[in-house]
Amino acid sequence: MQTSDAILDRLMALHPKVIDLVLDRVHRLLDAMDHPETRLPPVIHVAGTNGKGSTVAMIRAGLEGAGETCHVYTSPHLARFHERIRVAGELISEPALAELLDECERANGGAPITFFEITTVAALLAFARTRADWTLLEVGLGGRLDATNVVVPRLTVITPVSMDHEAFLGNTIEAIAGEKAGILKPGVPCIVGPQQDSALEVIEYRAARLGAPLHVHGQHWHVAEENGGLVFQDETGLMDLPPPRLLGAHQVQNAGMAIAALRLLGRAEGAAAAMRDAEWPARMQRLSRGPLVALAGRAELWLDGGHNPAAGVALAEALGRLPARPTHLVCGMLNTKDVKGYLRPLAGTATRLHAVAIPGERNTLPAAETAAAARAVGLEAREAPDLAAAISEIVAEAPDARILICGSLYLAGRVLRENG
Template sequence: MTSGPDGAAAARGAPPPSTPTSDAVLERLTRLHPKIIDLSLGRVERLLERLGHPERRLPPVIHVAGTNGKGSLLAFLRAMLEAGGRRVQAYTSPHLVRFHERIRLAGGLIDEAALIALLERCEEANGPEPITFFEVTTAAAFLAFAEEAEGKEGAGGKEGADILLLETGLGGRLDATNVLDKPLLTAITPIGLDHQQYLGDTLAAIAGEKAGILKPGVPCVVGPQPDEALAVIETAAERVGAPLHRHGQDWRFAPGPEGFQFEDANGVRRCPQPNLPGPHQVANAALAVACARRLEGFDLGDDAIDRGVRSADWPGRLQRLTRGPLAEDLPPGWELWLDGGHNPDAGAALAETLKTWHDGPLHLIYGMLNTKGAEGFLGPLAPLAKDLKAVAIPGEKASLSAEDAAARATRAGLDATPAAAVADALQAILRSAEAPGRILICGSLYLAGQVLRDNG
């Protein structure tokens, strides 16, 4: 994920207008601060104090930072914990179709009435003072999680919750989620170049921001990292006194034809093939196994871990579309796929899967925000694709135009032309194709959300 919150996308994919709606409250909240992203803890700490410190009343928390794979890691962990009979909450961003996806209570996604009530409580407590969209909605999420954990009916029922999976929005050190004194466990997924305008231009600088979630005495499970990033994480861990459980040293995995082999201090075991496709998802599943085996007090057995690996679901990550107008327009023999990756490492990981698609030509449809490096993302895909159609992302002010996106794809080595919309791009591919193949829509989670809303 990638994936700082975006106030401009707050109301995307919402239910039809009614009075009141969460969309109306969300839209008001975007006006409380002129900057969409302004990394700081002061504003959210002020609001949480006014709300009675819900962040101090949460169930045990796994706090996750990193550049790629955060959402997939949480999906695997949630599936494992639920397979073990645990009631699991999760906080992720951004959403794909509806804002409600960001706040998953133990009983399911937060409902409309509860979301409106929580947002209005936060709005009233904050008053007119500046606060970013992500900060105020994170405070609302903490209220929802704390009140469900305490068994309050309005937040999700009386059964409570056993654990909260908490994903950073951007960075870590100054991320609005980083207000917890002592989570149960932290995890850092692979670090790469992304959001350089906020986190720094080097892997070391970005790793320093991500390592800001480390806490004294709290174990941190570290996924595969570039040497430069790992060195920074190790230094930060030593400084704060956080025990590390590092890939390549304390745990490791090896992919196989029917799954992967996992090894740590407790021994070696075979794990099944993950439900999510792609070699990078094997790495994400292995990191989830490493986390699950370090969870004190939860005693997840091998059966629950394996069932979680086999059942995890995370939309918009190399997802095949089989329904909706776009899929229904495909002639026999064609496949339509969707992926929300958007940085160079995501492009490289995606390419590893695409290299195994040998049974027909690959056509790309892509759109991207102007804050991302299109050439870095598309470079690994260029040798694998026959052609590319570039589109603007509907409703996103920060989207590249179709013409600019096509020019950048051409510089990356692709046969690229602009198209007015995804449906037009698909039809242009079908008209010019000589044989059935696969069409992959990619380049942005915001584009993926648009496509899923219309075709998921």
């Protein structure tokens, strides 16, 4: 049997586009595989622009805290593809992944299909063949035409919708919300996180047409920080909980969605575990070991993979909550992102930005362009040839700084691979 990496490399070449949002190819392959999507444990399907992964992580921690097992499908991965597929609580093994990918490749017979589509089918096949209590599916892009949107879920979740992936989802909040609301199904309840009014109107309209009951933040449930903890309230009553383990005010909102989901599923006993045990790498993650940490010396080293304007706002807020310390950004971004929109909220928080290109990423924005975008929004910026050079220069000038590597999940993945 070949390695999963070798098979994944071949699967990348089956379609000329990385993203091509139709469902015909997925349905064709699912039919050839005898429809694993119909044999899954109860599905919780999560869409939205920001907070999907963190919300999934908290729901998973809550369900596991209630004594149940979860299949989990998320994307993109950071260090290894295996991170995308968690079978009954465990990352998929290399032999199992290679076997599934080989099976899907043979069934596909060389027909055009995107990388995400065929690997999604592989994940569904793994989940259908292994017992678990729940299946958590995170949408890859959009919702309506996403490869995960082939299931009839027990529950859906729509996290906050904001501008991102406009080339594929539309250039207005209303259009993007319509794509995210494509995961709604007749009679299936949906937890709706905090939304702009225009986005919520679209979600409510779609839900009314389908008969999908909504449980909306600010209407049906409320969440807030209080006295160092978390307070959640819905029509069932009030819950006092520990604060989310994941940092940032936006994680309070994500926690609220996770708790609302657990309450609706009758698993409220897992709410404290959802706050206490959830882990989600590269979301305001403090790095504590590895060669980059050694290079930083006394400086704090943090990592975040957010990459759109809403993520920039959340990141600036999270930094503002930390003890005062000069903050230096090491930033690399893709050329498909709103770089100025992402960096603008950070201009009042950071001392300086060092721009880098993302190694090995063909769609990286050149360091010079990232630096120029930073200067345009009022951030002092320099260019650096790589991460190590940027960290070394910062430490030489500010040995007690807070250093945040940010701007892209692809850059975050590189950091996690190189830093061990």
